Amino acid sequence: MEATNIIRDAVMRVTILRQTAADHPGLARAISDIKHFQARRFAGTYFDLLRSERFKPAALFFLEELYSEKDYSDRDSQFARIAGTLERLFPQQVVQTAVSLAQLHRLTEELDLAMAQHWMSNAEVPEVSRYVAAWRAVDRRPDRDRQLATVLEVGHELDRLTRAPGLRMMLKMMRGPANLAGLGSLQKFLESGFDTFAAMGRKGDGALYFLETVREREAGLINRLFDASVVACETELSQILGQPR
Numbered sequence: 174m175e176a177t178n179i180i181r182d183a184v185m186r187v188t189i190l191r192q193t194a195a196d197h198p199g200l201a202r203a204i205s206d207i208k209h210f211q212a213r214r215f216a217g218t219y220f221d222l223l224r225s226e227r228f229k230p231a232a233l234f235f236l237e238e239l240y241s242e243k244d245y246s247d248r249d250s251q252f253a254r255i256a257g258t259l260e261r262l263f264p265q266q267v268v269q270t271a272v273s274l275a276q277l278h279r280l281t282e283e284l285d286l287a288m289a290q291h292w293m294s295n296a297e298v299p300e301v302s303r304y305v306a307a308w309r310a311v312d313r314r315p316d317r318d319r320q321l322a323t324v325l326e327v328g329h330e331l332d333r334l335t336r337a338p339g340l341r342m343m344l345k346m347m348r349g350p351a352n353l354a355g356l357g358s359l360q361k362f363l364e365s366g367f368d369t370f371a372a373m374g375r376k377g378d379g380a381l382y383f384l385e386t387v388r389e390r391e392a393g394l395i396n397r398l399f400d401a402s403v404v405a406c407e408t409e410l411s412q413i414l415g416q417p418r
Contacts, residue, residue, distance in 0.1 A: 176268050176269070176271070176272050179272050179275065179276065180271065180272060180275045183275035183276055183278065183279040184275065184279075186279050186282075186283070187278060187279055187282050190282045190283065190286050191282075193286065194286065194289070199293055200286075200289055200290070200293065203289035203290075203292045203293045204285050204286060204289040205242065206289075206292060206300075207285050207288050207289050207292055207304075207307075208241075208242035208285060209242045210300060210304055211240060211242075211285075212236065212240055212241055212242045213414055214410065214413055214414065215235070215236050215240040216236060216416075217413035217414050217415070217416040218390055218391075218394070218413055218416075219232045219235075219236075219386075219387075219390070220416040222383070222386070223236075227373070227379060228373070228379070228383055230369045230372060230373075231369050231370070231373055231379075231380075231383045232383075234365060234366060234369045235324075235328075235387070238362060238365070238366070239277070239324055239327065264337075264340070264343070266330070266333065266334055266337055266340070267334065267340075267344075267363060269330060270327060270330040270331060270334065270363070270366075271359060273323055273326050273327045273330060274327055274362070276323055277320065277323040277324060277327060280316060280319065280320050280323065281320060283316075284311065284313065284316060284317070284320065287311040287313070288304075288307045288308065288311055289307075291306065291307035291310040291311060292304075292307045295307070301407050301410045301411050301414070302403075302407055304410065305398065305403055305406045305407055305410070306403075308398050308399075309398070309399070309403075314395075314399055317395050317399075318392075318395065321388070321391050321392060321395065324387070324391075325384055325387065325388055328370075328380070328383075328384045328387070329384060331366040331367060331369075331370045332370045332373075332374065332380040332381075332384070334363075334366075334367055334370070335367060335370050335371040335374050335380075336374075340367070341367060341368075341371070344360070344363060344364055344367060345364075348360055348364075394409075397409065
């Protein structure tokens with residue numbers, strides 16, 4: 174039941190973080206601002222992929238499911254209620270993907286909350302400057318690297334699922350039981366991810382190219398946010414945010 178415990182611990186931590194934000198006026202808004210900024214940044218970093226017929230579905234999937242500002246409380250509550258059922262209902266490959274997703278969500282919420290606490294103290298500063306200042310104040314470089322590694326892990330796991338014989342049919346057959354068990358949001362995530370990566374896989378090594386592109390661009394940005402001059406970071410982020418949609 175290790176997967177069950179990991180998921181429950183992650184959801185419990187996220188719940189505590191959300192309550193912390195709710196208990197402090199302005200903090201929840203700051204977190205929302207951070208998430209909105211990061212979603213816009215992702216869209217700018219991958220504007221070329223979002224315009225590509227081949228990679229647009231994958232870029233949208235990452236933007237909406239991993240880099241989004243949307244509320245994941247529905248999926249979290251499902252995880253918390255039936256984490257044990259997850260291991261009984263889904264194949265092991267799918268369970269591991271759910272574990273990685275829960276761990277990613279926990280780490281992302283921790284980092285966003287830490288960023289928001291510094292974001293609030295620079296209310297009069299332009300958002301790009303606020304973001305760079307908050308990033309450097311929080312620091313936690315190993316956690317930033319781990320966050321990216323977990324994003325890529327989720328992507329690679331979804332790609333591997335597309336190679337499991339009969340799994341797509343199994344996912345389709347599980348739609349009803351999953352909804353009855355209260356796992357509808359997770360089921361939707363898995364089906365969408367499976368179909369997105371399967372479509373790239375039918376066109377050669379599309380999934381590997383996409384994930385390597387994400388790794389290269391995100392790792393490069395992480396390094397520059399820590400090591401480059403403040404002016405250089407602010408200029409780059411401003412250019413990214415100014416990319417055409």
